[in-house]
Amino acid sequence: MPLDVLLRGVWALRYWLGACMLLLLGLGGTLVLSWPRAYQAQAVIAPAETTGLATSTLISASALSPGSLLDTRPSGNFAVYLAALRSPEAAAMLARDTRLMAALEARRAGGPAGELRHLLGLRLDADQDDARNWLERSLAVTQSLASVTWTLEIAMAERDLALEVLGRLHAFAEAKVRGDLLDLVTRRVKVLEARLATERDIYLRTPIFELLAQHQRAAMVLAADEVVAARLVSGPGVEMKPSLPNRPLLLVLLLVTAPLACLFGGACVVLLRGGARA
Numbered sequence: 001m002p003l004d005v006l007l008r009g010v011w012a013l014r015y016w017l018g019a020c021m022l023l024l025l026g027l028g029g030t031l032v033l034s035w036p037r038a039y040q041a042q043a044v045i046a047p048a049e050t051t052g053l054a055t056s057t058l059i060s061a062s063a064l065s066p067g068s069l070l071d072t073r074p075s076g077n078f079a080v081y082l083a084a085l086r087s088p089e090a091a092a093m094l095a096r097d098t099r100l101m102a103a104l105e106a107r108r109a110g111g112p113a114g115e116l117r118h119l120l121g122l123r124l125d126a127d128q129d130d131a132r133n134w135l136e137r138s139l140a141v142t143q144s145l146a147s148v149t150w151t152l153e154i155a156m157a158e159r160d161l162a163l164e165v166l167g168r169l170h171a172f173a174e175a176k177v178r179g180d181l182l183d184l185v186t187r188r189v190k191v192l193e194a195r196l197a198t199e200r201d202i203y204l205r206t207p208i209f210e211l212l213a214q215h216q217r218a219a220m221v222l223a224a225d226e227v228v229a230a231r232l233v234s235g236p237g238v239e240m241k242p243s244l245p246n247r248p249l250l251l252v253l254l255l256v257t258a259p260l261a262c263l264f265g266g267a268c269v270v271l272l273r274g275g276a277r278a
Helices: 003-012 014-034 076-085 088-097 100-109 111-120 128-138 159-198 202-224 247-277
Strands: 039-047 140-143 150-156 230-238
Touching: 003 014, 003 247, 014 247, 039 076, 039 159, 076 088, 076 159, 088 100, 088 128, 088 159, 100 111, 100 128, 100 159, 128 150, 150 159, 150 230, 159 202, 159 230
Parallel strands: none
Antiparallel strands: 039 150, 039 230, 140 150
16 A cells, blocks of 8 residues: 555544544553552662672681672672572561561552452462562662662552661671571581590691681671671662652653554554455
8 A cells, every 4th residue: 555545544534543542541641640659768788798808808718808899790698698688588577577468468459459359259368478479579689880889679659668678678688698607607616626625636636726716717707797798888768759650751651652552553444444445
């Protein structure tokens, strides 16, 4: 079909296309404005291994070797910290110590989807799997491209709950790394002390004493240092007004896509009519 014929056919459908465009704008605008808003809590962290005074550096054999500021890959204690943020233990902690389960149940029971669940008799109570799935979907961990910092973000409908959840996740992951290190050092110290109590060979006791001194130094550093895996650069903090979803951006996109969709539909109708006549 020639382009001029196609354009004349679309122009002939201008009133129908205008009505469809207004209908799409009305439905889309209603959906965007009625969508529940959420507060975004944010915290900026940095791996503790990026400094020569980090715990992982002080407890190693070469205590004075500086860390590399150019290596942006998560490794060491920081990698364990990132894994602990989304672990099942973290989800269980949130379900036990916060109002996360009540918030999930309220969100599931509210809105048109909640009414449909009531009519169909579906489950409305939240369990541990729901908390874990929510944590995996809602927690965003983004690495900065300009530095070695990472940004933790979480969005919730309740402002205070979002701030509490983010703070507890950071404290839980940090305590997880510290607890694992202390447990490892304590077990090794007990084994070395038991070996020294029975060993009589002077040539074997000397290296055992050196290993014991290293692990005792590690235990002292872990007891003195407040940061083991991740240092808080900024936050946790939460915004004063809800920002998710971004209503202005969604409305602008709707104003652009609705006319284009109607024009595309009108062109398809003209082409189908032309093909049927042919």
